[in-house]
Amino acid sequence: MTELVVLLDADGQAAGTAPKADVHHSATPLHLAFSAYLFDPDGALLVTQRSVTKATFPGVWTNSVCGHPAPGEALDEAVRRRARQELGVVVARPRLVLPEFRYVAEMAGTVENEWCPVFTAVVDRSDLDLDPDEVGAAEWVPWTSFAAEVMGGRRPVSKWSREQVEELGLLGPDPESWPTADPGRLPPAAH
Numbered sequence: 001m002t003e004l005v006v007l008l009d010a011d012g013q014a015a016g017t018a019p020k021a022d023v024h025h026s027a028t029p030l031h032l033a034f035s036a037y038l039f040d041p042d043g044a045l046l047v048t049q050r051s052v053t054k055a056t057f058p059g060v061w062t063n064s065v066c067g068h069p070a071p072g073e074a075l076d077e078a079v080r081r082r083a084r085q086e087l088g089v090v091v092a093r094p095r096l097v098l099p100e101f102r103y104v105a106e107m108a109g110t111v112e113n114e115w116c117p118v119f120t121a122v123v124d125r126s127d128l129d130l131d132p133d134e135v136g137a138a139e140w141v142p143w144t145s146f147a148a149e150v151m152g153g154r155r156p157v158s159k160w161s162r163e164q165v166e167e168l169g170l171l172g173p174d175p176e177s178w179p180t181a182d183p184g185r186l187p188p189a190a191h
Contacts, residue, residue, distance in 0.1 A: 005068040006032040008115055012187025017071050024056045026109050031068065032189055033114040035101070035164060036079050036094060038064035038087075039175060040125040044140040046087070047157075051136045056110050059136060062158040066116070075190050079119050087138070088129025094119040097178050098167055099185040105159035115187050118164050120175055143175050 003020040008030045015029075023031060038046045046064040050057055065086055069078035079094040098118035105112040130138060149155035150165045157165075171178040183191075 003068075004071055006071055006189055008032055008187060008189055012115055012189055014189040020068060021055075024110050024112065026111060028111040028113040030102075030113050030115060032187065033066060033068050033116040034075050034078055034082075034119060035063050035066040035116050035160065036083065036091070036119040036121060037164075037168070037175070038083065038089065038091070038121055038123045039143070040140060041122060043143060043175065044125075045143045045146050045175075046123070046125075046128075047139050047141055047146060048087070048130075048135050049137040050158075051132060051134055053133065056112065057105075057107050057158060060107070060158045061156065062161045063164065066160075069190075075117055075186070076119070079121070083121075083123070086131050086134040087123075087127075088131075089123040089127045091121045091123055094121045095178075096181045096183055096186070097171065098164065099181045099183065100187075101164060101167065103160045103163055112160065114160070116160060117186055117190065118168070120178065144173060147173075 004017040005020050005023050007015045009015045049061045052059045065083050067082035069075055076094045080091045083089050083091045097120055101118050102115045147165050
């Protein structure tokens with residue numbers, strides 16, 4: 001079955017679909033995605049390395065999980081699905097924190113061009129079961145250390161993760177106290 005992503009116009013309205021396998025290239029159209037930052041009950045963040053076999057951004061360290069909702073799939077359901085598939089973890093209640101995050105990134109001629117709302121959630125560390133086709137490695141790190149290292153240039157991460165960490169830092173130093181965002185600020189295609 002062909003996986004599809006939702007294409008967007010500049011205002012975030014749905015503008016069709018494209019096969020996920022074909023959407024990323026040198027002139028990638030804007031499309032809908034998500035990123036999630038998963039924490040254990042003690043507040044440690046799960047940081048993952050993209051598999052070196054991935055077609056886009058192989059081997060890059062990044063946030064816990066990212067992906068694309070299928071047409072008609074709610075973003076929080078997409079977070080649950082990809083976390084289960086890639087990491088083996090159950091995400092009970094993803095919480096929207098950055099509904100308007102967008103970015104463009106390029107690596108070796110491949111461009112990411114995504115409207116990529118950001119979620120957080122608490123997961124059980126013992127559930128971790130990595131899909132090697134998606135995730136090359138993972139580690140649990142204190143959020144404050146991770147954020148300081150990323151912003152200080154001491155921890156290389158994906159361009160989107162670095163930009164997200166900067167925006168998340170504006171919400172405060174404690175992820176548990178980050179306010180839940182208004183879902184009305186999501187792109188229209190996400191409704």
